[in-house]
Amino acid sequence: MEIITSREQMFWIARELQRAGRSIGFVPTMGALHEGHLSLMREARAQCDVLVVSIFVNPTQFGPAEDFEKYPRDLDSDAALLAEEGVDYLFAPQVSDIYPAGFSTYVTVEGLSEPLEGASRQGHFRGVATVVAILLNIVRPDVAFFGQKDAQQAAVLKRMVRDLAFDTKVVVLPIVREASGLAMSSRNAYLNDQQRQAATVLHRGLSRATRAYADGERSGKRLIEIVRATIAEEPLARIDYVSLNDAETLEALDQIQEQPALLSLAVYLGKTRLIDNTMLGATQKQDAAAV
Numbered sequence: 001m002e003i004i005t006s007r008e009q010m011f012w013i014a015r016e017l018q019r020a021g022r023s024i025g026f027v028p029t030m031g032a033l034h035e036g037h038l039s040l041m042r043e044a045r046a047q048c049d050v051l052v053v054s055i056f057v058n059p060t061q062f063g064p065a066e067d068f069e070k071y072p073r074d075l076d077s078d079a080a081l082l083a084e085e086g087v088d089y090l091f092a093p094q095v096s097d098i099y100p101a102g103f104s105t106y107v108t109v110e111g112l113s114e115p116l117e118g119a120s121r122q123g124h125f126r127g128v129a130t131v132v133a134i135l136l137n138i139v140r141p142d143v144a145f146f147g148q149k150d151a152q153q154a155a156v157l158k159r160m161v162r163d164l165a166f167d168t169k170v171v172v173l174p175i176v177r178e179a180s181g182l183a184m185s186s187r188n189a190y191l192n193d194q195q196r197q198a199a200t201v202l203h204r205g206l207s208r209a210t211r212a213y214a215d216g217e218r219s220g221k222r223l224i225e226i227v228r229a230t231i232a233e234e235p236l237a238r239i240d241y242v243s244l245n246d247a248e249t250l251e252a253l254d255q256i257q258e259q260p261a262l263l264s265l266a267v268y269l270g271k272t273r274l275i276d277n278t279m280l281g282a283t284q285k286q287d288a289a290a291v
Contacts, residue, residue: 001083003090007097007138013089014052014140022049026141026168028132031055032072032186033081036176040145041085043173052139053082054091056098060106061127072189091139098134106130109156109163112250116264117152117275120240128153129160136166143169147176149183151262151277155250175276177203183276190272198236199269202276205230205242209263213280218256220244223263223280231267240266240273247279256280 004010017024025048027040045051055078062068075092082090106126112118113125136144144161146154154172161170176184181203182196191199205227209217212226227242244253247260264277 001079001087001090003079003092005092005094005097007093010052010089010091010093011138014138017050018140023143024048024050024052024139024141026052026054026135026139026144028054028056028135028144028146030057030071030186031075031078032189033078034176034184034186034188036147036149036184038081038085039176040147040173041082041087043171044143044145045086047143047171048141050088051086052089052091052141053087054093054135054139056091056093056131056135058098058127058131059095060099060130061124063121063123066121067187067190072186091135098131107133107160107164109160112152112156112159115152115245115250115252116241116243117266120266125153125156129156132157133160133164133166136161136168141168143171145171145173147174148172148279149175149185149276151247151264151279152250155248181207183274185274187272187274191269195236195269195272198234199267199274201231201234201237202265202267202274205265206263206276206278210278210280213256220253220255220261223256227263227265231265236269238268240268244280247281 025044027044029037057071059068079090107129108126109129118125158170161168180200182199208230209223209226217223223244224242231237231239242265245262246253247262253261260279260281262277263280266273266275
């Protein structure tokens with residue numbers, strides 16, 4: 001595996017690979033790698049000739065009161081893990097390489113960026129869309145791989161790629177969970193043992209709502225109430241939001257009809273904010289298979 005820290009060098013390597021007719025699979029990450037990330041890499045390896053992984057903790061997607069400075073970073077450990085996975089190139093740029101002096105251009109995906117995480121984390125998706133646009137322009141992958149755990153992020157990036165005519169296919173893969181049902185996340189490292197056990201209530205709430213849907217429940221209000229009532233059973237958990245939305249447009253739903261629906265939530269365990277979701281409707285079977 002070759003470690004690339006220069007924007008110009010990564011740019012040149014990507015162009016050489018393209019000229020050689022080799023397909024590029026790309027997995028952008030912020031490091032603190034776990035099995036969820038590795039599942040994306042394995043699929044990228046299966047689909048593409050060359051695998052590029054980026055590690056970049058993106059400052060523009062963190063709010064003033066969020067955990068940018070404390071976000072877990074261990075490049076040496078992550079690089080060793082990537083080498084074991086057969087990654088061809090690790091792109092690990094500095095902030096000044098992604099946002100050079102005088103940087104003033106940002107990408108905003110209107111509509112999809114505003115509800116859910118967008119309402120709780122002002123400016124978050126502007127930062128996400130901007131950095132991914134920059135990375136796609138540098139790496140020029142044929143296929144970029146993202147996880148369903150960040151469902152809104154995936155929807156935002158799919159729209160950005162479509163609207164701005166990036167020559168990249170976006171693939172979204174199912175959530176990878178721990179044996180307890182807790183969705184794998186770099187932020188799980190912030191949890192102590194008691195909080196980690198308490199955090200299983202997120203998946204438990206979503207699972208109860210999924211069973212209710214399978215039994216015929218279609219009311220958005222009722223499905224949300226099921227999740228909220230389940231989480232209320234755990235005294236360490238504090239709800240930020242629980243929401244039911246159209247999986248593509250992210251419009252809030254009062255009733256599930258034919259369209260796939262996204263049931264999502266954000267919950268605090270102490271100071272740690274965790275997100276999770278499940279799909280109801282046409283894609284429900286795919287998500288259930290990943291649990």
